[in-house]
Amino acid sequence: MKTNELVILVARRDPQEQEERFQSSLQELQSLTETANGEVCKIITQKRDRVHPATYLGEGKLEEIKNAAEEADAELVIFNDELSPGQLRNISDKIGLRVIDRSQLILDIFAGRANTKEGKLQVELAQLQYLLPRLAGQGTALSRLGGGIGTRGPGETKLETDRRHIQRRIDDIKKRLDTVVKQREQYRKRRKENRAFQVAIVGYTNAGKSTFFNRVTDSDSFEEDLLFATLDPLTRQMSLPSGFQALVSDTVGFIQDLPTTLIAAFRSTLEEVTEADFVLHMVDASHPDHHQQERTVLTLLEDLGAGKLPILTVYNKKDLLSEDYIPNSFPSLTVSVHDPIDLKRILYKIEEVLKEEWDEYDVFIPAAEGKRLQQFKAYSMVTSMTFFEDKEGYALHGYIHPEHPLKHQIL
Numbered sequence: 001m002k003t004n005e006l007v008i009l010v011a012r013r014d015p016q017e018q019e020e021r022f023q024s025s026l027q028e029l030q031s032l033t034e035t036a037n038g039e040v041c042k043i044i045t046q047k048r049d050r051v052h053p054a055t056y057l058g059e060g061k062l063e064e065i066k067n068a069a070e071e072a073d074a075e076l077v078i079f080n081d082e083l084s085p086g087q088l089r090n091i092s093d094k095i096g097l098r099v100i101d102r103s104q105l106i107l108d109i110f111a112g113r114a115n116t117k118e119g120k121l122q123v124e125l126a127q128l129q130y131l132l133p134r135l136a137g138q139g140t141a142l143s144r145l146g147g148g149i150g151t152r153g154p155g156e157t158k159l160e161t162d163r164r165h166i167q168r169r170i171d172d173i174k175k176r177l178d179t180v181v182k183q184r185e186q187y188r189k190r191r192k193e194n195r196a197f198q199v200a201i202v203g204y205t206n207a208g209k210s211t212f213f214n215r216v217t218d219s220d221s222f223e224e225d226l227l228f229a230t231l232d233p234l235t236r237q238m239s240l241p242s243g244f245q246a247l248v249s250d251t252v253g254f255i256q257d258l259p260t261t262l263i264a265a266f267r268s269t270l271e272e273v274t275e276a277d278f279v280l281h282m283v284d285a286s287h288p289d290h291h292q293q294e295r296t297v298l299t300l301l302e303d304l305g306a307g308k309l310p311i312l313t314v315y316n317k318k319d320l321l322s323e324d325y326i327p328n329s330f331p332s333l334t335v336s337v338h339d340p341i342d343l344k345r346i347l348y349k350i351e352e353v354l355k356e357e358w359d360e361y362d363v364f365i366p367a368a369e370g371k372r373l374q375q376f377k378a379y380s381m382v383t384s385m386t387f388f389e390d391k392e393g394y395a396l397h398g399y400i401h402p403e404h405p406l407k408h409q410i411l
């Protein structure tokens, strides 16, 4: 990958769109470009009602981009919208430079981040599916030799090969992913049989999910001030204050206008979220556009079928706020996950939410039934446990999931 490739960003502004939303999507495109090691040397925008079907923007604007690129010695032009295969080709012919769109940029970042076998296969699948309809008549300006943003992944060597070859590779990856998905299902089933309680951390990219995950599980998931630092879901054990053990998963960050091929490719990863018992939604409260980001995540959760799970919203990075934060959603907490006290507050709050959702119980367990006692401790939240010498047993008070099989042992 080339570092500091000079890039021109191009965006069409729909007159219906609010200025603020437009600016923040442009800002995001800039962050994405920087995450991909690009250096933005110029931003060109145009207010325009309708997209030109063949060239996206008008003749004059393309000329302006071409001139600006020559002047700045830019090597790459990135469009904020998804371009059709025809538009991509025509623009690139007119400008004489490599042109990519937002989707390709995101795919490129993902390609550089994927670590596991599954993650790599998913990214490759998404890239090939994106590439396939765009293959016919790739001009020389689109040649992938030489590297740079938008060229990572499978494109480099396979571009010259024909469609059939790519289609075969797509089929092959799908088959392999099927196997991985089956393994993952098996693993999930085992966890379910073990009745493990699962928490999924979700949120917009860069919200602080991995930072929280690492602090509460003592692990080292890649945390950085970059978009899409985490691609592969990680699951580890975490202890809640009552001693209740939960499994917690760190997940890929969400973003607006995630390319559809990527959502499809990452579906199995995202489905981890739907299998969870509890969602921890992390929001970067210091981000100027956090309301929109919060909505984007909630919509995606709905789409995945995870909209009904108990959810705790954590407004993070409060250290960067100058005023008291007014939350949007409840239950919620405003915190900085850099602060150990706040970490404890989050864990307490998770139990508090569970107490609302779960059934309260009292049960007496004879001391001789050690195994049952262990089960209650492991699979429910025990808030008090008293030993009665005369009765030779323990009185437990706690909370349990309404559908947990252990409930049948409580009279």
Ligand SMILES: Nc1nc2c(ncn2[C@@H]2O[C@H](COP(=O)(O)OP(=O)(O)OP(=O)(O)O)[C@@H](O)[C@H]2O)c(=O)[nH]1
Pocket: 203, 204, 205, 206, 207, 208, 209, 210, 211, 212, 222, 223, 224, 225, 226, 227, 228, 229, 230, 231, 251, 252, 253, 254, 316, 317, 318, 319, 320, 335, 336, 337, 338, 339
């Ligand atoms: N100031 C401040 N920075 C924070 C806080 N929490 C996290 N950060 C920083 O925010 C950046 C992003 O954190 P990550 O934990 O990587 O974010 P993420 O949600 O996992 O991001 P993706 O994996 O890209 O989806 C890092 O530089 C963190 O150090 C906080 O409470 N305050």
Ligand SMILES: [Mg+2]
Pocket: 209, 210, 211, 222, 223, 229, 230, 250, 251, 253
């Ligand atoms: Mg992360």
